[in-house]
Amino acid sequence: MDISEVRKRIVATADELYNAKGIQAVGMDELRSAAGISLKKLYGEFPSKSSIVMAVLERRHESWTEGLDATVQQAGTARERLLAIFDYLAGWFCQDSFRGCGFINSFAELGAISPEVAEYARKHKESFQEFVARLAVEAGAPSYLAPQLAILAEGAQTTAAIAGTSDAAGQARQAAEVLIDVALTSN
Amino acid sequence: MDISEVRKRIVATADELYNAKGIQAVGMDELRSAAGISLKKLYGEFPSKSSIVMAVLERRHESWTEGLDATVQQAGTARERLLAIFDYLAGWFCQDSFRGCGFINSFAELGAISPEVAEYARKHKESFQEFVARLAVEAGAPSYLAPQLAILAEGAQTTAAIAGTSDAAGQARQAAEVLIDVALTSN
DNA sequence: TTGCATTGAGAACGAACGTTCTCTACTATG
DNA sequence: CATAGTAGAGAACGTTCGTTCTCAATGCAA
Incomplete structure (x- = not known):
């Protein structure tokens, strides 16, 4: 069996478990046992639990970025691409496995004691903000719009996760529509 | 020394430590030692760590609610009261001890394994949403405005905590201004 | 077949946690 | 002064965790 296949399975399993129960609640x-692998092989692939956590964060970042990109690409106009961000969120929220943004969660759990995790979460959010900023530029919007939309997206995530407001994405999308239109006409 | 004084000190110390390092990272x-108390007295006041955690959550809820209420009361008009929410956030974010919303953090840490914590976090967010909804009604705004503003407030919190965007509250406030004005004029 | 390297299963280890227990020192009442 | 009760300091206990080690079974080369 290919070595990277084992790594992938470990990381995918860890991603699911960490998402469902929290990182600290899932032991090696x-x-x-969930990955169907020996402890020796586990430690042959990864030197420590924290390295698995970082690999999971990388996987989450790639998965999120690719999914968002794919959804956004399908939209026709620049304005629709900005709104597609919230459609992507809506699809994500209604998954059974949704338990809030994995980066917010890992930051809350480990950010205070693991600079690595804190820094990776920060970079993930930064990359999302830059993504929104690029779309906003394409739409010809003033520079203040992008942070506003990013804040809406963040708020929708925590609202959906904790309050269980399943329509948080829709509400955020409506707000985004208003903000976009005002920003574009006042330009 | 008054018994409730000891309890207060324990909960206040726990609040600080849990906020700074995370709940699971702080042992009894x-x-x-931080509370300057004996282990016997600690367990005389609280039967378990989880009961301390719940007491901390209650303290956080009261502190947050009272502080927000006080800030909002100072504003003159109903529109200004809605915006005062974000002024309150701004003051909170620039505190050195700010490490994100304690309810989001505790939910991320323990929500999956402690139904009590998950439920309390949900109720806190629900109470905030109702608070915003009352202010929105006073301002004569349509019912869709309140969830939008609540999402903005949530997003500002996580953005300030993780991305370190110190102006997240200001950006959210500007967005809120737009949303409020549009909602009020379209009424 | 024989010897050797590799693997898997899980025991073992040290540390840390939440919680309880012990022992000592002090206080207060007769 | 004597003694019973209380409180504090921290040792101890049982569990869990991350990590390493042991050992038997397997596959493979000669």
Whole structure:
């Protein structure tokens, strides 16, 4: 079996478990048995739990970025591409496995004691803000619009996760529509 | 010394430590020494760590609610009261001890394994949404405005916490201004 | 077949946690 | 002064975690 196949399975399993139960609540033994692998092989692939956590964060970042990109690309106009961000969120929120943004969660759990995790979460959010900023530029919007939309997207995530407001994405989308239109006409 | 004084000190110390390092990262012994108290007395006041966690959440809820209420009361008009929410956030974010919303953090840490914590976090967010909704009604705004503003407030919190965007409250406030004005004129 | 390297299963280890127990020192009442 | 009760300091306990080690089974080369 290909070595990277084992790594992928470990990281995918860890991603699911960490998302469902929290990182600290999942021990290496639970991960080992869920991945159907020996403890020796686990530690042969990764030197420590924290390296698995970082690999999971990378996987989450790629998965999120690619999914968002794909959804946004399908929209026709620049304005629709900005709104497509919230359609992507809506699709994400209604998944059974949705338990809030994994970066917010890992930051809350480990950010205070792991500079690595804190820095990666920060970079993920930064990359999202830059993504929104590029779309906003394409739409010809003033520079203050992008942070506003990014804040809406963040708020929709935590609202959907904690309050269980399943329509948080729709509400954020409506607000975004107003903000975009005002920003574009006042330009 | 008054018994409730001891309880207050324990909860206040726990609040600080849990906020700074995360709940799971702070052991009972660290809390004991920081509170300057004996382990026996600690367990005389609280039967378990999880009961301390719940007491901390209650304290956070009261502190947040009272502070927000006080700030909002100072504003003159109903529109200004809605915007005062974001002034309150701005003052909170620039505190050195700010490490994100304590309810989001505790939910991320323990929500998956502690139904009590998850439920309390949900109720806190629900109470905030109702608070915003009352202010929105006073301003004569349509019912869709309140969830939008609540999402903005949530997003500002996570953005300030993770991305370190110190002006997240200001950006959210500007967006709120637009949303409020549009909602009020379209009424 | 024989010897050797590799693997898997899980025991073992040290540390840390939440919680309880012990022992000592002090206080207060007769 | 004597003694019973209380409180504090921290040792101890059982569990769990991350990590390493042991050992038997397997596959493979000669």
